[in-house]
Amino acid sequence: MGIRAPLFGPRGEYDASDFRGLVADLRGQSAGVIRGTNPDALRVTAVSGSSARVAVAGGRAWVPLTRAGVRERAAYLVELPSPGVQFNVAPSSATTDRVDLVVIRAAEDTDTTPYAELPLANYVPGSMAPGWCVDVVKGVDGGPSPSVPWESYLILARVRVRRGATTVTAADIEDLRWSTPGQSDPTVLAPVRTAPGQTVGAAATGVAPGALVYSTDEDRMYVRGQSDARPLTYRPTVITYPTSKGATGWWSSGNPTGWDGRVMAWEGPAAPYDRLGMLTFQMRWQAPGGGREGWTSAWIFSAGSLQWETMRVYSNVGGVHTGTVMCTVPKDKPLSVVAHLYGQNGWCQFDEWQSAGQLLLVPAE
Known part of the structure; x- marks a missing residue:
């Protein structure tokens, strides 16, 4: 015969610790400041124009539950309402610096009210209301970074209180929200x-x-x-442009823009990220006779911006321009890599029959 039981365990009820465990099963066991779309969540900054004063911005975090030094699977969800809190740090001695830690710490919630706010206006570090607080671990003058004496905490920042200083600057604060071992960004990343x-x-x-x-x-x-x-995975794109013999051929241009002097093009749709193109090409040109001569070179454009010009050659006969060019394709702009034939006063002619190019396209890191 089967056994029927309530949805949650054998008792049909659950307390706060049961609920924290259930949430951990659903969201995973990562803990830390929830970044979301706010990179400044619970960030510690110096308050300019003040005494040795720091601010902690509003935000949310999962604080890992720790008992007797053992981290359990559950965590506390805490929220500091915006704009956050400000408070002074104790001055250092006149001869040595001191290092403090700004932390969030939590404890078993015994408050029976449905919700209680931290006293934001005149906040005192260590005020538990209810069950968690922003606190400061004061270091020893001249000593290293202190250890945290509590369980169930997150480290937000390391603050250097310089000897004899009456203020705290941005250079004195090291952001540790996501660089402390055991802390990560627990933002839910649903596709x-x-x-x-x-x-x-x-x-x-x-x-x-x-x-x-x-x-x-x-x-x-x-x-x-x-x-x-x-x-997530890169798919290199290879675009080949072989030319064929035209009826009259293309002439070079003394000002290769638009269609003037345009001889080959690699075109495609836009992408939401920057791309790099490696273009290898050969471009054959010839003198049509009649005493024409001058300088000539190949110009490579991407999205209308000049990327490269080959070394110019002076001739009255003809020749070949070859090269390998690295070009950039800006994000959100259609692929448009174009090769132009420059000729002084447009004197030479492009020979389509023996010209070609190949473009290897990859996302830019």
Whole structure:
């Protein structure tokens, strides 16, 4: 026979510790400041124009639950309302510096009120209301960075209080929110799916860095960076441009822009990230006779910007321009890499029959 039981355990009820464990099973066991779309969440900064005073910005965090030095799977979710808190740090001695740590620490919540706020206006480090607080671990004058004497904490910053100083500057504060061992960014990074026809850049707007974006049209996964979205796996693109013999051929130009002197082009759609192109080409040209002569070279453009010009050659016969060029393709701009034939006063002619090029295109790191 089967056994029926309530949804949560054998008792049909759960307390705060049970709920923290349940949440850990659902969201994972990572702990730290929740960055989300706010890079300044719980950031410690110096208060300018003040005494030795620092500010902690508003934000949220998962504080790991630790008992007897053992980190358990559950964590405390804490939130400091914006704009956060400010407080003074104790002055150092007149002869040596001191290093303090600004931390968040939590304890078993015994407050029975549904919600209580920290006293933001006149905050005193260490005020537990309810169950957690922003606190300062004061170091020893002339000593190293202190150890944290509590359990269940996150380190936000290291503050150097310089000897004899009456202020704290930005250079005195080291941000440790995401560089302390055991702390990470626990922002939930659920994949975002583009609508048909929607660009990856548009879908990635407003999502946290590190979030995944699936392109429906490309069947491809991207990751949101600090400034743009880039594919998880790179697919190098190779575009070959072989030319054929035209009826009259193209003439060079003394001002290679637009269609003037244009002889080969590699074109394609835009991408939501910067790209690098490695172009290898050969361009044959000839003198049409009639006493024509002058300087000639090959010009390579990308998105309308000149990337490279080959060494100029003076001739009245003809020759070949060859080269390998590294060019950049800016994000959100269509691929447009164009080779032009420069000729002084447009004196020489492009020979399509024996000219070609190959472009290798990869995302820029």
